[in-house]
Amino acid sequence: MTDILKVRGLRTHFVSRNAVNEIRTARALNGVDLTLPAGRILGVVGETGAGKSLTVQTILGTLKAPAERVAGEIELMGQRLDTMPEAELNRHRGATIGLVVQSPVTSLDPRVRVGDQLVRLQRAHRDITRADARARAIDMLKRVGVPSPQERMKAWPHELSGGMAQRVVIAMALINDPVLLIADEPTTGLDVTVQAQILDLIRDLIAGTDRGAIIVTHDLGVVAQYCEHVAVMYSGVVVEHGPVDEVFVAPRHPYTTALLAAADLAAAATGRRPLPPSTPPNLYDLPAGCLFAPRCPKVQAVCATEPPAKPSPSGQAETRCHFA
Amino acid sequence: MNTTGPLLTVRDAVKHFRGGGRTVHALNGVSLSIAPGESVGLVGESGSGKTTLGRLILRLEQATSGSVEFDGHDVTTWRESRMRRLRPAVQMVFQSPYASLNPRMKIGALIEEPLKLHTTLSKDDRKKEVRALARRVALSEVLLERHVNQASGGQLQRASIARAIATRPKLLVLDEPTSSLDLSVRAEILSLLGSLKEEHGMAMLFISHDLDTVHAICDRVCVMYLGRIVETGSREAIFRAPLHPYTRTLLSAQLSADPRVTRERLPILGEPPSPLRLPPGCGYAERCPIAETACTTKAIALTAKADGDHSVACIKT
Numbered sequence: 108m109t110d111i112l113k114v115r116g117l118r119t120h121f122v123s124r125n126a127v128n129e130i131r132t133a134r135a136l137n138g139v140d141l142t143l144p145a146g147r148i149l150g151v152v153g154e155t156g157a158g159k160s161l162t163v164q165t166i167l168g169t170l171k172a173p174a175e176r177v178a179g180e181i182e183l184m185g186q187r188l189d190t191m192p193e194a195e196l197n198r199h200r201g202a203t204i205g206l207v208v209q210s211p212v213t214s215l216d217p218r219v220r221v222g223d224q225l226v227r228l229q230r231a232h233r234d235i236t237r238a239d240a241r242a243r244a245i246d247m248l249k250r251v252g253v254p255s256p257q258e259r260m261k262a263w264p265h266e267l268s269g270g271m272a273q274r275v276v277i278a279m280a281l282i283n284d285p286v287l288l289i290a291d292e293p294t295t296g297l298d299v300t301v302q303a304q305i306l307d308l309i310r311d312l313i314a315g316t317d318r319g320a321i322i323v324t325h326d327l328g329v330v331a332q333y334c335e336h337v338a339v340m341y342s343g344v345v346v347e348h349g350p351v352d353e354v355f356v357a358p359r360h361p362y363t364t365a366l367l368a369a370a371d372l373a374a375a376a377t378g379r380r381p382l383p384p385s386t387p388p389n390l391y392d393l394p395a396g397c398l399f400a401p402r403c404p405k406v407q408a409v410c411a412t413e414p415p416a417k418p419s420p421s422g423q424a425e426t427r428c429h430f431a
Numbered sequence: 432m433n434t435t436g437p438l439l440t441v442r443d444a445v446k447h448f449r450g451g452g453r454t455v456h457a458l459n460g461v462s463l464s465i466a467p468g469e470s471v472g473l474v475g476e477s478g479s480g481k482t483t484l485g486r487l488i489l490r491l492e493q494a495t496s497g498s499v500e501f502d503g504h505d506v507t508t509w510r511e512s513r514m515r516r517l518r519p520a521v522q523m524v525f526q527s528p529y530a531s532l533n534p535r536m537k538i539g540a541l542i543e544e545p546l547k548l549h550t551t552l553s554k555d556d557r558k559k560e561v562r563a564l565a566r567r568v569a570l571s572e573v574l575l576e577r578h579v580n581q582a583s584g585g586q587l588q589r590a591s592i593a594r595a596i597a598t599r600p601k602l603l604v605l606d607e608p609t610s611s612l613d614l615s616v617r618a619e620i621l622s623l624l625g626s627l628k629e630e631h632g633m634a635m636l637f638i639s640h641d642l643d644t645v646h647a648i649c650d651r652v653c654v655m656y657l658g659r660i661v662e663t664g665s666r667e668a669i670f671r672a673p674l675h676p677y678t679r680t681l682l683s684a685q686l687s688a689d690p691r692v693t694r695e696r697l698p699i700l701g702e703p704p705s706p707l708r709l710p711p712g713c714g715y716a717e718r719c720p721i722a723e724t725a726c727t728t729k730a731i732a733l734t735a736k737a738d739g740d741h742s743v744a745c746i747k748t
Contacts, residue, residue: 154613154614154615155584155613254701254702268702269477270702271702298476298477298640299476299640299642299681299684299685299686300476300680300681300684300699301476302684302686303684303686303696303699304699325613325614326686327614327688328685328686328687328688329686330688331686331687331688331689331690331692332686332687332690332693333686351690352690352691355688355689355690356689356690356691365615366614366615367688369614369615369617369618370614370643370688371618372617372618372621372643372644372646372647372648374618
C-alpha cells in the first residue's frame with residue numbers, strides 16, 4: 108500500500124519579543140510525525156492547543172508570521188512540499204489537496220454564488236470550459252447530497268443552512284479530485300444527524316480509492332467510528348499513533364488513557380476525575396523530558412530528564428512513553 | 432411557598448417571532464414540569480426551540496401564549512420589577528462565557544455582582560463569600576483578580592457557575608454549558624455540576640444537543656423537534672427504550688468513542704421543515720421512515736405510555 112502523505116519531525120515555533128525586547132520562542136510543534144496510507148482516514152485528536160490545526164497549516168504551508176516551520180519534512184505522493192516553491196505549492200492547494208475547515212461560512216466567498224465558486228475553482232487549476240465545469244459542479248453537489256443541485260448553483264452562501272454550507276465546502280474541496288483531503292473539525296457545531304451524513308460522505312469518497320483523508324477533531328467518537336488510524340497529539344507531539352482498534356481499545360500512553368477516560372462523561376458526573384486539573388505545559392518553557400510528565404499519573408524520575416524515544420512511523424501502534 | 436408540587440410548570444407554551452412579514456414558529460405548544468432537585472435534559476437539534484424554551488422560563492422572552500409557573504406563582508405576565516425579586520431563585524449559565532461575562536470586570540467582581548444585587552451582605556462578607564464560591568467551583572483565588580481575556584474557557588465557565596449559584600437558586604437553567612469546552616474540561620464541569628446537585632438539591636434544566644452529556648447528568652429527558660416535545664421520560668427509558676422515530680434516529684447518530692461499539696445507523700432523510708411553515712401533522716412525518724397518511728394530516732399529542740413515566744407524540748408507537 109502506498110503512502111499518500113508522510114510527515115517527519117515537524118517543528119513550528121512562534122517567535123516574538125516581550126516587553127523588554129527579549130526574543131521569546133513558543134515551541135508549538137515539537138516533532139510531529141504522521142503517515143497516511145491510501146484509501147484510509149487518519150484521525151488527529153488532542154485538546155485545544157495540542158497543535159492539531161497548526162499541523163494542518165504547516166503541512167499546507169499556510170503559516171503566517173510569527174509562526175514559522177523550523178524543521179521537518181512533508182512528502183505528498185513522493186513529492187517534497189516543504190522545499191517546494193510557493194507558486195508550485197499553490198497549484199496543489201485546492202487541487203491535489205482539498206481542505207475543509209470548521210466554519211463553512213468563512214470558507215465560502217459571501218459575494219459569489221455557490222455555482223460560480225465551484226466553476227472558478229476548477230478553471231483556476233485545469234483547462235476546462237465553463238460549460239463542462241458547470242456540469243461537473245452540479246454533479247459534485249449531487250454527490251455530496253445537496254438536493255436540487257441545479258437550483259443551489261444559483262444560491263448565495265448566506266442562504267444555506269450550516270449542514271448544507273458544509274456540504275458545499277466539501278464539494279469545493281473535492282471538485283478537483285484531490286489525492287489528499289484534509290478536514291479540520293469538519294462537523295464541530297453541526298447537529299449529530301448532519302454530522303453523520305457529512306462523515307458518511309467523506310468515508311464513501313475515500314474508502315477503496317487511491318485517495319486519503321485526515322480528519323482533525325477533538326471528538327473521539329468521530330475517530331472511533333470513521334477513522335482506521337489515529338494520531339493522539341499532546342503539546343505539539345504525536346504521543347501515540349496506530350490503528351484505532353488498537354489505540355482506543357488498549358491505549359498505551361498515559362495521556363491517551365486519560366483522554367479516553369474523559370470521554371466517559373457518566374463517570375465524570377459521579378466525581379471520578381480523569382486528569383489532574385492542571386494546565387497544559389507552557390510552550391515558552393517546555394519540560395526537558397517528557398512533555399506530559401508534569402501531569403502524568405505514572406511519572407518516574409527518568410521522565411523529567413529524558414524525552415521518550417520517537418515512535419517509529421510504521422503502521423503498528425507506537426507510543427512516546429518510557430513505560431509503555 | 433409551595434413545597435410539594437413541581438418547582439416549575441410550563442403549560443402549552445407558544446412562541447412566535449414575527450418580522451419582515453414572516454413568522455418563525457419557535458415553540459408550538461410545550462408543556463414541561465420540573466420537581467424540586469430534579470435535573471431535566473432538553474435535547475434536540477439546532478432550531479428545535481430548546482434555547483427559546485430556556486429563555487422563556489427565565490422570562491428573557493415573553494410567551495406568545497401559554498403559562499410559566501414558578502414555585503406556585505404564575506409569572507407569565509409579571510413585570511420586570513416584580514420578576515427581579517424572583518431572579519435569585521432562577522439563574523442561568525450560558526453557552527459562551529466570553530459573550531455572557533462583562534470583559535471590563537474582574538472575575539471576582541463578576542461573581543460578587545449577584546450578591547450585591549440580591550443580598551444584604553456587607554462588603555467584607557461578600558468578599559468572603561466570593562472566595563468560598565471560587566473554592567467551591569475549584570477556581571484559583573489568583574483568577575479573581577483577572578479579567579475575562581486572561582482566563583481559559585473552562586475557568587470562565589466555572590466563574591459563570593459560581594456567579595449563578597451565588598444566590599443559591601432553586602433552579603439553574605444551563606444552555607449548552609459545556610459544548611465549547613475540551614473533553615477533560617467538560618468532564619470536570621460535569622463533575623462539578625453533579626456534586627452541586629447533590630449538595631444543594633438544586634433543580635436543573637440542562638439544554639444540550641450532546642446526548643452523552645445529558646445522559647451523564649440528567650434524571651429525566653425531553654426530546655424536542657420543531658418546537659414541540661416529541662418524547663419525554665426517565666433517562667433509562669429514553670436511552671434504553673426510545674419510542675419516537677426521531678429519538679431513535681438521534682440516538683443512532685451518536686458516535687461511541689469505543690470502536691468496538693457499532694450501533695445500527697438509522698437513515699436520516701432530508702432536512703427539518705422550515706419553522707416558517709409548519710406542517711399540519713407531525714413535524715417529523717416527512718423525514719420519518721414509518722410515517723403513514725394519518726401522520727401528515729392531524730397534530731399528534733404527547734401521550735403517556737404504559738408505565739406512565741414515559742410519553743411520546745407518535746401514533747405509530
